[in-house]
Amino acid sequence: MQRYSKYLIIVKSSVIAHRFQLVLFTLINAVMFLILHQLFLATQAAVIGFAIQSLLSYFIVAKNKQMSPNFQVNDIGEIDFLNDSTEAIVLNKGQLLAQSFIVPWCCVLYISEHELDSNKLKILIWPDMVDDTSYRRLCRIIRLRRQQI
Incomplete structure (x- = not known):
């Protein structure tokens, strides 16, 4: 044998993978912000809701252990x-x-x-x-x- x-x-x-995730996350949130901005005509409720959602999801992604x-x-x-x-x-x-x-x-x-x-x-x-x-x-x-x- x-x-x-x-x-x-x-x-x-991986540092590379982590940075890639953060850049992708930022791009997705920027696109979502532009869409919500146009749909809700920049109402304060939409902006505040989006900001809270962005902060929460950022901390989830940033603290994620691979x-x-x-x-x-x-x-x-x-x-x-x-x-x-x-x-x-x-x-x-x-x-x-x-x-x-x-x-x-x-x-x-x-x-x-x-x-x-x-x-x-x-x-x-x-x-x-x-x-x-x-x-x-x-x-x-x-x-x-x-x-x-």
Whole structure:
């Protein structure tokens, strides 16, 4: 039986993704403000209601913790999801699917948690979420999985 080396990939929250969310949130709110402004002809109730809604949703988006899965992956695409502590307890297992792909600014992982299950877990990994070595290894493993089709 061939042994495959497992690489530990520790994922942290992404600054790029967080800024992207804030910019998108601001654009959506600006468009909504312009629409409400035209519909309600700038009544004070509409403006105050929109301001309260914007502040509440901003704090929800700004305080949102992104999922930061830590996992081990080997050369054939087997994934072990680990807990966040230092004990490295395996919480779940999965298989990296060949639909996973790499674009210049991120990796998109499609993971099947069960062989017979059609549900796929999709994880977006930005380069600033992992260290450079882990990101290169992950990209290499995705390329290997895509060649095995």
